[in-house]
Amino acid sequence: MTIDDNRRSREALLARVRTALRRDGPDDAARAAGRAAAQAYLAAHRSGPRPALSGDIAGRFLRRATDMSSSVERIATFDEAPSAVLRYLKTVDALPAAGVCWPEFAAQGWAGAGLDVESRPTVGHDALGITGCFCAIAETGTLVLVSGAQTPTATFLLPETHVAIVRTDRIVPAMEDAFALLRAEGALPRGVSLVSGPSRTGDIEQTTVLGAHGPRRLHILLVGQ
Amino acid sequence: MQVASMHFRERAHDKLHDAQLQANLRMFKDKFVPLRRDSLAELDDFEATREAARAIRQRALDDLDVWLEIFDENARARGATVLYAQTPAEVNALVLEIARRHDVRKIIKSKSMVSEESGLDHAIEAAGLTVVETDLGEYILQINDYEPPSHIVGPALHKSRDEVAEIFHVRHGTAKKTGIDELVGEGREVLRDHYLRADMGISGGNFLVAETGSVVLVTNEGNATLATTLPQVHVAISGIEKIVPTLEDVATLMRLLPRSATGQSISNYVDILTGIKGPGEFHGAEHMYFIVVDSGRSAVLGSEVSAALRCIRCGACMNHCPVYQNIGGHAYGWVYPGPIGSILTPMYVGLENALDLPQASTMCNQCGVVCPVKIPLPDLQRKLREQEFERHLRPxxxxxxxxxxxxxxxxxxxxxxxxxxxxxxxxxxxxxxxxxxxxxxxxxxxxxxxxxxxxxxxxxxxxxxxxxx
Amino acid sequence: MRVGLFVTCLVDLMRPSIGFAALRLLEAGGAEVCVPASQTCCGQPAYNSGDRADTIALARKVVEEFEGCDYLVAPSGSCSGMIRTHYAELFADDPAWSARVAALAAKTHELTDFLVNVLKLDRVPGRYQGTVTYHDACAGLREMGVKAQPRALLAKVAGLQLTEMADAEVCCGFGGTFAVKFGEISSRIADNKCQHIVTSGAGAVVLGDLGCMLNIEGRLRRRGDATRVLHVAEVLAGELP
Known part of the structure; x- marks a missing residue:
């Protein structure tokens, strides 16, 4: 058995599944019907029951993100981001004011605020990673980050501090809405990461510790009303 | 993994008299049961959501051949290679062949119960390659001479901080730590280096999405995100039953999975990985393989306990089981403990090799009540009891x-x-x-x-x- | 209204006073009670041990004995649950019996459920001086929805005070033959239950299934604890042993 010769395994496996489903006869009407039903189901993109969200969705996002141990600050415009980041880094244990950002924030004026932020992917030695996000989910306080040439993934994984800049008008109510938006704005990239708060583990005595592998802290700047 | 399920009774006896384990189990039970209850209260209608989840999983099983074909087409269209393994041995052989093809020397893994079935880590090491588990619990067990996991969500929850501290001290040769956050910090340091130097990342698969040909990975640590993003090769190993039709279905299931498992509204990292990285992408796998595994699942599909395949591996059945709560997971003797294990183990390794498991239940049905996909676990245990009786496997x-x-x-x-x-x-x-x-x-x-x-x-x-x- | 009392084999053999207490309560609610003399066992031990043939034979016997009554009532959530929720599956391939079983299942009740929801009993004969705690037996709770009914009735018992224990809904570890096959695990689960009962401070634990009673009382006594273990029917009827 080799990778190139895996077709036989595939056929044998599918044959056993069909036998189990009692549709292995010469007449594949049941299979055709199953296929048609499957295509219809896929086309419908039916949602299951969704909890009703009370209040405005930005407020809900803010509350739930905080529940998931993210910190959130609201700012009026992107221009306020550098000073907000610096303020945040100072309030938390005087964190190093250097790191990387996604290209979309390259010209944000970091240096003016006293930050040493470079627009490049990280290979693991940067203390701070600044990203945007594709959209955010109010129901669970989640950031939706998609991989791409302009949105290198490790920026929100390897640094100890992740700052995410989120436009208020990109907050959607639920995961289903985020998926609909992904479909509407292009095909799924290699990676779609739904991130809710900093990395954590409960593997020792079920005690939650933040910063298991990825960021120890996630600060969200919510831009606009 | 070696099957030790025939020693259930003796092992249960030992576990009942292991004072340290009993203390750890008490802590575990007091934590997860109330957390789950409180987090489910956030849903407006738990029972309706649960019924929707059941229907999603059952739909996938009812037309499993069709969904597998659709998944296969969509995954290939995005540049992934989709391979099929009929047995645990084939899983290991495929992984090693992929490793050879890409000249891999170091492999990192995020948690995969399917790979426990085939003892993949041992096969990798026997082939002279290095493999490192990255889920902190799995890592602790790996460096403790591959101690078996005792829970499908918290593999090392039977261990106290002192036991972990001793393992780290001995295996890492570092000063002995006392605090849990210090221990997590030490694990982070050690594993970070492995992430950055690995050639290949192996993950399991919480769901395979037919619509998009994606694998969905759910973690709190973010280890699956790292393990599938930094190396150039990603291999996702998943059972055939993990198919779900659409992303909307994933959304519904994700309202229940973390709540049922750990009482969280959402897990910290939910990754939807599709095909290979796009043009200009700095990170992400250049080669993506799926290994879609049978290993006894098609036999379950055609059996009277097929509902067990709806399982989404949340662990709620074991968290709420009065038997599991008192003896932990090791007594069950294989990969899957607790009520779901009492069905899957006999089905995957042979009823005659796990005679006690379907019997070792009070049939209180707390597992059936909490199961987010409505698997009638006591009814399935009874079906296996009937088989034992009919096949004259009882005394x-x-x-x-x-x-x-x-x-x-x-x-x-x-x-x-x-x-x-x-x-x-x-x-x-x-x-x-x-x-x-x-x-x-x-x-x-x-x-x-x-x-x-x-x-x-x-x-x-x-x-x-x-x-x- | 003719109510068939399914005494259950355990009550018949171990603690007949529960059967008489159930009888008194049903009559107090105005029911005409019949007690088929040939009744024995609902078949649950065989069913849960995988012996399907004997289960089916015993299920047929129960159907024949009770289908002439307007209701079947049992002082047990587990036996009434067997009839109401499990018989149907045994006759899935047998249309004639299927219909008879479904008809019986539809009129099968656990005792306290019947007293509250059908007879709508507003007064109970029992008096009890002291504090009790209630254990929710598994099948009653999870198959028959018995939770509020016994508590509503106990609230009508003069002098009785109910205090809830921790984990009242958690299994006591009985599980039928499980208690003998895996005695060590079963005893440990029972011990946890006993600890919650003792911690509640109640002088008695009240419950609705004899299997749990034997298990809990047996473990309490081995611990050297004298907390009383009473069937809810005994307390409601004022027929304490």
């Missing part, structure tokens, strides 16, 4: 006792006579407090419990006497 005396009782209960006159004699005899065995200290042939009951004695006359006798008055 002769148990069979005789059942047949004897069944026969007597169908002959009311004899039953009345025999029961009249029986209750008087038992009454005579009791002490002054009306308790029997020792019952012949039922030491299982009286070793640690008294047996309240019968009143001495049966209801039917007394009722007849009363009617005659």
């Amino acid at each position: 002769w005396y148990e069979r005789m006792a059942l047949k004897g009782w069944g026969w007597l209960a169908r002959h009311p006159a004899l039953y009345a006579f025999a029961s009249g004699v029986g209750v008087r005899m038992l009454r005579a065995l009791s002490g002054r407090n009306g308790m029997i200290r020792r019952l012949p042939f039922a030491g299982g009951w009286t070793d640690e419990r008294d047996m309240p004695a019968p009143a001495g006359r049966t209801f039917r006798e007394l009722y007849k006497a009363r009617a005659a008055r």
Whole structure:
């Protein structure tokens, strides 16, 4: 058995599944019907029951993100981001004011605020990673980050501090809405990461510790009303 | 993984008398049960969501061949290679062949129970390659001479911080830590280096999405995100039953999975990985392989316990099981412990190799009530008990006792006579407090419990006497 | 209204006073009670041990004995649950019996459920001086929905105070033959239950299934604890042993 010769395994496996489903006869009407039903189901993109969200969705996002141990600050415009980041880094244990950002924030004026932020992917030695996000989910306080040439993934994984800049008008109510938006704005990239708060583990005595592998802290700047 | 399920009784005995384990288990139970309950209260309609989740999983199983084909087409269209393994041995062989093809020397892994079934880590090491588990719990067990996991969500929850501290101290050669956050910090340091130098990342798959040809990975640590993003090769290993049709279905299931598992509204990282990285992408796998695994699943699909394949591996059944809560996961002797393990283990390794598991349940149905996809676990345990009975896999005396009782209960006159004699005899065995200290042939009951004695006359006798008055 | 009392084999053999207490309560609610003399066992031990043939034979017997009554009532959530929720599956391939079983299942009740929801009993004969705690037996709770009914009835018992224990809904570890096959695990689960009962401070634990009673009482006594273990019917009827 080799990778190139895996077709036989595939056929044998599918044959056993069909036998189990009692549709292995010469007449594949049941299979055709199953296929048609499957295509219809896929086309419908039916949602299951969704909890009703009370209040405005930005407020809900803010509350739930905080529940998931993210910190959130609201700012009026992107221009306020550098000073907000610096303020945040100072309030938390005087964190190093250097790191990387996604290209979309390259010209944000970091240096003016006293930050040493470079627009490049990280290979693991940067203390701070600044990203945007594709959209955010109010129901669970989640950031939706998609991989791409302009949105290198490790920026929100390897640094100890992740700052995410989120436009208020990109907050959607639920995961289903985020998926609909992904479909509407292009095909799924290699990676779609739904991130809710900093990395954590409960593997020792079920005690939650933040910063298991990825960021120890996630600060969200919510831009606009 | 070696099957030790035939030693359930002896292992359970040891676990009941392991004071450290008992303390760890108490902590675990007191945590997860209330957390789950509180987090489910956030859903407006838990039962409706649960029914939707059941339907999603059942739909996938009812047309599994079709969904597998659709998944296959969509995954290939995005540049992934989709491979199929019929047996655990084929899983290992495929992984090693992929590793050879890409000249891989170091592999990192995020948690995959399917790979535990085939003992993949051992096969990788036997081939001279390095493999590092990145889920902190799995990592602790790996460096402790591959101790088996005791829970499908928290593999090392049977370990206390002191035990972990000792393992780290010995294996890492570092000063012994005391705090949990220090231990997590040490794990982070050690694993970070592995992430950055690995050639290949292996993940499991919480769901395979037919619509998009994606694998969905759910973690809190973010280890799956790292393990599938930094290396150039990503291999996702998943059972055939993990298919779900659409992303909307994933959204519904994700309302229940983390809540049922750890009482979280959402897990910290949910990754939807599709194909290979796009043009200009700095990170992400250049080569993506799926290994879609049968290893006994198609046989379950055609059996009377097929509902077990709906399982989304949340662990709620074991968290709420009075048996699991008192003995932990190791006694069950294979990859999947607790109520779901009492079905899957006999089905995957052979009923004759796991005779006690379907029996080791009070059938209290707390597992069935909390299961987010409505697997009727006690009903499935009973189906396997029927198979054991039909295949004469139970002891002769148990069979005789059942047949004897069944026969007597169908002959009311004899039953009345025999029961009249029986209750008087038992009454005579009791002490002054009306308790029997020792019952012949039922030491299982009286070793640690008294047996309240019968009143001495049966209801039917007394009722007849009363009617005659 | 003719109510067939399914005494259950355990009550028949072990603690007949529960059967008489159930009888008194049903009559207090205005029911005409019949007690089929040939009744024995619902078949649950065979069913849960995988002996399907004997289960089916005993199920047929129960159907024949009780289908002439307007209701079947049992002082047990586990036996009434067997009839109401499990018989149907045994006759899935047998249309004639299927219909008879379904008809019986539909009129099968656990005792306290019947007293509250059908007879709508507003007064109970029992009096009890002291504090009790209630253990929710598994089948009653999870198959028959018995939770509020016994508590509502106990609230009508003069002098009785109910205090809830921790984990009242958690299994006591009985599980039928499990208690003998895996006695050590079963005893440990029972011990946890006993600890919650003792911690509640109640002088008695009240419950609705004899299997749990034997298990809990047996473990309490072995611990040297004298907390009373009473069937809810005994307390409601004022027929304490």
